[in-house]
Amino acid sequence: MSERTENDILVEVRDLKVHFPIKRGVLFDRVVGQVKAVDGVDLSIARGKTYGLVGESGCGKSTLGRALLQLTPPTAGEVSFDGVELTTLPSGKLRSMRRRMQMIFQDPMSSLDPRQNVESILTEGLQTHGIGADRTDRRRIIGETLDAVGLPRWALSRYPHEFSGGQRQRIGIARALVLGPELIVADEPVSALDVSIQAQVVNLLDELQDSLGLTYLVIAHDLAVVRHISDTVGVMYLGALVEEAPSDRLYTEPLHPYTRALMSAVPVPDPDVEDRRERILLAGDLPSPANPPSGCRFHTRCPWAQPTRCADERPVLRNIGASRVACHFAEQIASGELRPHGVSAQIVRPEGEGDTPGVVSAPTEPGSYV
Amino acid sequence: MALLEVEDLSVTFARRGQRAVHAVDGVSFSVDAGEVVGLVGESGCGKSVTSLAIMGLLPKQPGLSVGGKAVFDGTDLLQLDDRSRRDIRGRDIAMIFQDPLSSLNPVIPIGLQVTEVLTRHRGMKGETAAKEAAALLDRVGIPDPKRRLKEYPHQLSGGMRQRALIAMAVACQPRLLIADEPTTALDVTIQAQILELLKDLVRDSGTALLMITHDLGVVAGMCDTVNVLYGGRVVETARRRPLFRQPRHPYTVGLLGSVPRLDAGRGEKLNPIPGSVRDLLPWPDGCAFAPRCARRTDECVGEPPELVHAHDGRSYRCVNPEPLPGMVPAPREEESA
Numbered sequence: 001m002s003e004r005t006e007n008d009i010l011v012e013v014r015d016l017k018v019h020f021p022i023k024r025g026v027l028f029d030r031v032v033g034q035v036k037a038v039d040g041v042d043l044s045i046a047r048g049k050t051y052g053l054v055g056e057s058g059c060g061k062s063t064l065g066r067a068l069l070q071l072t073p074p075t076a077g078e079v080s081f082d083g084v085e086l087t088t089l090p091s092g093k094l095r096s097m098r099r100r101m102q103m104i105f106q107d108p109m110s111s112l113d114p115r116q117n118v119e120s121i122l123t124e125g126l127q128t129h130g131i132g133a134d135r136t137d138r139r140r141i142i143g144e145t146l147d148a149v150g151l152p153r154w155a156l157s158r159y160p161h162e163f164s165g166g167q168r169q170r171i172g173i174a175r176a177l178v179l180g181p182e183l184i185v186a187d188e189p190v191s192a193l194d195v196s197i198q199a200q201v202v203n204l205l206d207e208l209q210d211s212l213g214l215t216y217l218v219i220a221h222d223l224a225v226v227r228h229i230s231d232t233v234g235v236m237y238l239g240a241l242v243e244e245a246p247s248d249r250l251y252t253e254p255l256h257p258y259t260r261a262l263m264s265a266v267p268v269p270d271p272d273v274e275d276r277r278e279r280i281l282l283a284g285d286l287p288s289p290a291n292p293p294s295g296c297r298f299h300t301r302c303p304w305a306q307p308t309r310c311a312d313e314r315p316v317l318r319n320i321g322a323s324r325v326a327c328h329f330a331e332q333i334a335s336g337e338l339r340p341h342g343v344s345a346q347i348v349r350p351e352g353e354g355d356t357p358g359v360v361s362a363p364t365e366p367g368s369y370v
Numbered sequence: 371m372a373l374l375e376v377e378d379l380s381v382t383f384a385r386r387g388q389r390a391v392h393a394v395d396g397v398s399f400s401v402d403a404g405e406v407v408g409l410v411g412e413s414g415c416g417k418s419v420t421s422l423a424i425m426g427l428l429p430k431q432p433g434l435s436v437g438g439k440a441v442f443d444g445t446d447l448l449q450l451d452d453r454s455r456r457d458i459r460g461r462d463i464a465m466i467f468q469d470p471l472s473s474l475n476p477v478i479p480i481g482l483q484v485t486e487v488l489t490r491h492r493g494m495k496g497e498t499a500a501k502e503a504a505a506l507l508d509r510v511g512i513p514d515p516k517r518r519l520k521e522y523p524h525q526l527s528g529g530m531r532q533r534a535l536i537a538m539a540v541a542c543q544p545r546l547l548i549a550d551e552p553t554t555a556l557d558v559t560i561q562a563q564i565l566e567l568l569k570d571l572v573r574d575s576g577t578a579l580l581m582i583t584h585d586l587g588v589v590a591g592m593c594d595t596v597n598v599l600y601g602g603r604v605v606e607t608a609r610r611r612p613l614f615r616q617p618r619h620p621y622t623v624g625l626l627g628s629v630p631r632l633d634a635g636r637g638e639k640l641n642p643i644p645g646s647v648r649d650l651l652p653w654p655d656g657c658a659f660a661p662r663c664a665r666r667t668d669e670c671v672g673e674p675p676e677l678v679h680a681h682d683g684r685s686y687r688c689v690n691p692e693p694l695p696g697m698v699p700a701p702r703e704e705e706s707a
């Protein structure tokens with residue numbers, strides 16, 4: 001780790017917001033509210049490093065990743081990539097920037113066109129961006145990319161359905177790599193894969209970073225995976241970062257109550273560790289991002305919530321040691337001065353649900369569970 | 371005697387013009403009363419088919435054949451007619467699935483679905499049944515249970531639905547609960563709630579639990595005995611601690627080397643198993659793991675390896691298992707390379 005690379009910021013996100021209108025109505029779409037999927041995120045990603053983003057489903061991870069790449073237009077905020085502000089960039093310029101920022105998706109099958117063979121999947125991007133002098137040159141680039149991701153040459157003439165999940169994810173990675181990007185946003189890159197295959201892909205991502213100097217934003221709900229590949233981890237809750245810390249610190253010294261709960265909830269494949277661990281069980285469900293709690297968004301489930309401030313004052317990210325934490329009482333909680341208390345669970349409605357069942361189909365085998 | 375004794379269970383799906391799929395190929399394991407037993411393995415290894423076969427819930431399609439035995443408390447479940455099997459299913463064995471929505475009836479309020487079980491299997495009626503239903507919802511941690519009774523499954527979150535399903539499963543006070551990936555669709559903090567609930571329920575009621583999962587962390591936290599499945603066979607059976615401390619079957623070793631650990635440092639190296647299941651299907655003759663195995667020898671092909679019962683009470687299907695430290699000084703060339 002040299003000083004230079006540590007201070008070399010490739011991506012800088014400032015107060016990024018992505019709000020989606022909630023529409024109702026039969027004839028006219030009426031906007032009845034806003035889903036605040038991302039609601040004020042600041043973060044920076046160092047060149048050649050991996051930033052991991054974790055959080056439970058619906059907390060806004062994917063939306064943040066897409067907004068960063070300008071695939072979803074941000075409602076507010078700034079994103080600068082290598083010193084260039086993307087949110088105000090004319091679309092033509094943005095298109096040529098896209099080559100430098102690529103994305104890998106969770107489900108390789110649905111992100112690959114089933115009618116295209118691997119060669120045409122890989123050639124497409126090269127042609128779009130005018131990479132490679134001629135056909136031979138493009139073939140050379142594609143060949144090198146296949147080698148890099150560990151796919152054989154005969155894969156070129158095959159179609160996505162002819163590959164296993166792990167191989168398809170390699171195709172997805174190859175499609176991103178072939179353009180020679182600097183940043184790769186990987187959204188749940190291994191969650192659809194079996195553990196033995198997951199490890200192959202995780203190692204591949206690691207090796208590619210070492211050899212190509214890539215910068216990653218890795219989005220995943222699996223904390224162990226994220227911690228394994230990340231230098232820095234950001235924890236999201238309801239559209240905002242609640243804690244950001246060097247990857248090692250997050251497990252040994254979680255500072256935000258939500259991070260503590262999250263860390264304590266992840267099962268570790270070691271009976272000795274499991275038997276010794278104290279779980280912080282959170283009460284109830286994640287509140288809806290369409291109707292987030294006031295003040296600290298975690299206060300409805302926080303075992304350390306206090307009668308003052310928590311319900312009415314939204315905590316901002318503050319530096320505490322090497323971490324950034326959004327909690328009014330982080331120091332007192334860390335020192336043990338404040339103790340956790342019981343929290344009663346509150347019911348959270350699934351989104352878009354009415355009082356009676358909408359479309360109803362008979363279950364295949366009613367009562368088959370008994 | 372074991373509460374459930376599965377012996378040489380096999381399930382084959384034959385389709386016209388295609389090679390038959392031996393989804394389950396001679397699976398044996400047992401569950402003692404009050405014990406938590408894990409069935410662990412990657413997708414397609416036969417976990418769900420095993421449990422569905424035991425419960426008699428496999429789709430009745432031409433070409434399906436089920437062999438072997440599944441003896442529950444002295445009765446072979448596979449020999450029962452549909453009616454008696456349904457009786458046992460309600461009274462003595464209950465099952466919960468990954469997706470609670472598919473096993474809850476969408477047009478019937480939760481409360482009615484729970485009281486129905488109470489009426490059918492415990493002979494409760496009216497007020498008594500409703501009271502007990504509310505108590506059950508409360509027991510599984512559903513807030514404001516009296517009001518929830520009137521609600522439909524779609525009005526509850528995924529975690530609450532899974533709780534409702536667990537309430538229904540334990541309503542008949544079964545002696546065996548089969549849970550097939552009950553937390554896979556849930557977020558990790560909700561998973562922790564549900565696993566804790568299941569642990570409490572088994573501890574308090576003495577119900578045995580057959581826990582089906584792909585997550586070794588879940589197994590480490592709650593199973594007394596673990597069965598590792600690969601290619602439709604149980605390849606290793608051991609108590610929880612010895613399995614994690616000293617796995618003997620190369621596949622178990624490979625699985626453990628593949629999972630990143632939350633408590634390990636950034637430098638931790640993963641040791642993936644090379645290749646994938648997809649490349650091998652249908653399973654090769656002999657040891658199904660052979661094409662991916664670093665300890666493969668000439669003996670591994672041809673006949674499937676016999677089940678070896680080790681002196682320490684564990685068993686594995688492997689002719690060249692991972693040696694125990696200090697016991698077998700078998701040299702391993704691959705390791706120094």
Ligand SMILES: Nc1ncnc2c1ncn2[C@@H]1O[C@H](COP(=O)(O)OP(=O)(O)OP(=O)(O)O)[C@@H](O)[C@H]1O
Nearest residue numbers: 020035037056057058059060061062063064221289
């Ligand atoms: N196009 C859209 N219109 C309306 N709401 C949306 C849209 N896209 C996302 N959302 C909502 O924004 C919130 C954040 O979504 P996002 O997909 O980023 O979550 P996530 O953290 O990636 O979750 P998961 O792990 O389930 O993918 C959710 O409540 C989601 O329903």
Ligand SMILES: Nc1ncnc2c1ncn2[C@@H]1O[C@H](COP(=O)(O)OP(=O)(O)O)[C@@H](O)[C@H]1O
Nearest residue numbers: 383391393412413414415416417418419420429
């Ligand atoms: N109805 C079916 N027809 C044909 N093959 C099936 C059927 N159900 C399951 N299989 C096959 O049986 C094997 C084991 O499946 P399953 O038990 O569902 O795996 P898992 O361990 O993921 O639960 C797989 O190869 C699967 O494709």
Ligand code: SF4
Nearest residue numbers: 296299302310327328
């Ligand atoms: S600010 Fe209050 S409610 Fe929010 S995490 Fe800190 S203690 Fe909990």
Ligand code: SF4
Nearest residue numbers: 657660663670688689
């Ligand atoms: S029997 Fe042979 S191929 Fe199979 S797991 Fe054991 S050593 Fe490996």
Ligand SMILES: [Mg+2]
Nearest residue numbers: 061062187188
């Ligand atoms: Mg997502």
Ligand SMILES: [Mg+2]
Nearest residue numbers: 417418419551
């Ligand atoms: Mg299954």
